Amino acid sequence: MPELLSPRIDAISFRQLRLFESVGRLCSVRRGSEECNLSQPAVTQSLAKLEQMIGVELFERRPSGSYLTPLGRILYSRVVRMLKQMVTALFELEVPGGQVGAEAIVHRLTRSQVRSLVAIIEHGTFAAAAAALQITEGSLQRAARDLECNLRKNILFRSADGVIVTPAGIACGRRMSLALQEIDWAINEIDVARDIGESRIVIGALPFGGSVLLASMLDEFLATQSKVDVRIATESTSEMMQLLRDGKVDLVIGLTQETVGDDLVSQTLAETPYEVVARRGHPLTGQSHVNHEDLIKYDWVVGMPNSNRRNCFDRLFIDGPKPRTPIATSALLFIRHLLAGSNRLTLMTSYELQHETMLVRVPIDVPLPCPTIGITTRADWLPTALHRDFINLIKSRVNTRSIMGVTRTAA
Known part of the structure; x- marks a missing residue:
């Protein structure tokens, strides 16, 4: 406040x-x-x-x-x-x-x-x-x-x-x-109703999905609010959930977690399936079909332990040998540059991939989990009018079809 x-x-x-x-x-x-x-x-x-x-x-x-x-x-x-x-x-x-x-x-x-x-x-x-x-x-x-x-x-x-x-x-x-x-x-709500106060909203943006979604609609939100102080927290998933529980952030945007506890609730906005991703011109992007044997030939950049993305990676290779994973990070900026200059592979959601210009989908034969992107809050949380406006804007701007459907040429 x-x-x-x-x-x-x-x-x-x-x-x-x-x-x-x-x-x-x-x-x-x-x-x-x-x-x-x-x-x-x-x-x-x-x-x-x-x-x-x-x-x-x-x-x-x-x-x-x-x-x-x-x-x-x-x-x-x-x-x-x-x-x-x-x-x-x-x-x-x-x-x-x-x-x-x-x-x-x-x-x-x-x-x-x-x-x-x-x-x-x-x-x-x-x-x-x-x-x-x-x-x-x-x-x-x-x-x-x-x-x-x-x-x-x-x-x-x-x-x-x-x-x-x-x-x-x-x-x-x-x-x-x-x-x-x-x-x-x-x-604060009383002061805002009297037009003498500034509202504050503290948003937690998870490393994957949340930051991209938030950045895509923040300008539009600010245009509708004349007196608002927006603060954005970016931490790992486990740290962010603790900040949410402690009231340090008001709500969290990003991939919804499989287990968050009874004290937190998630509102699903859309499904966004995982894709195996590589740089444009990667050897695998020229193949019509890619299998496990092809995937283990290359180093991977994986998510942090216990993250949604890391769990998906582990399930992808649960029945066979795993590729080398020398780098684990949740920083999208690092991942983008690590892949752009090498033959490394990683996992991204289809929604994230829509916003990439240097990275493309690898056409694998294996089905991947389909996580959801959404908003997580405390179970007993009472949002202010500003919070409700923000959540409603996100819901109105999330196009399920555009998040689900990704078609990219492997140029």
Whole structure:
């Protein structure tokens, strides 16, 4: 999220958000105050301060009750998601009392406590986390101790390298970090709706397929968005999926993975079969039929271990001898130049091959797997209007026939 949002968001307390959720759900300040065990003036004052901090009216006050405004509904949906994710994080941490205990603890948590855990995980040490939060190390330690007391669960332990977070604590902190992002998105969506903010979208482009597809439609997307900050991450598949899980990227474009876990979901855009590829003028491109014996005569450039492309290569030669594979890379630029100046072979999808001028298909007799290109997101992700516009544009621009069909002459 844009850095300028951070001070505003950090100033909003969890207590304010819990009160806002209660009144928004019950459509009544009186009933909300009773549920939260506070006086009506205290609730009214807290909500008025929240509206002042965000800069919009969140409720329409009527004699019959208090009702969410359109902008209030944006915040409400995100606050509900934040609280639900925090409860899930504590339930998975196995705090005392199970689901009921987790819900009770969420009502006691403070922003400083959660922020301290997230910062320690992200920066590795108390000293680095305190510096990042611009507070003293003593203040950070107190917040961490208060959090452990609240949880009634040890999530920190002292090692030779200092105090570190337990694996269970790290998992809890990562989910808490995703929960906090909901408020970031809420404030950003409200500002964009008021035409005073800039939207940010962080896209993960996988090395094969994703980068090509993204580059082919990014200009068109930017032309439709007057205030948008697009950031593109390019990492290996395994690293990218971890960035997605941690909320460092919003969505990932590229070849959909065979196994991504229950926490991620993929939307298939089109099938794009693999092709054996070589430079123009390669000895094999002049043959009408190419078999396994022909393919093992040449060195190959293969994908990284456990990648979709590497698995396809392994299946291609599963029943016989394999060719030499001295180079493994996911960098399309390197692959292009490695093949252009040699007789090496590689695998590319038909969609990628459409965008190549120096490389052509080798006419092999063996059928190859047909992966799909698509969009991968977190299973419980709620996209903003900008995300939805981006995804819809991709879907409208992906032509299944053009991705499937590749006809190239072996010049």
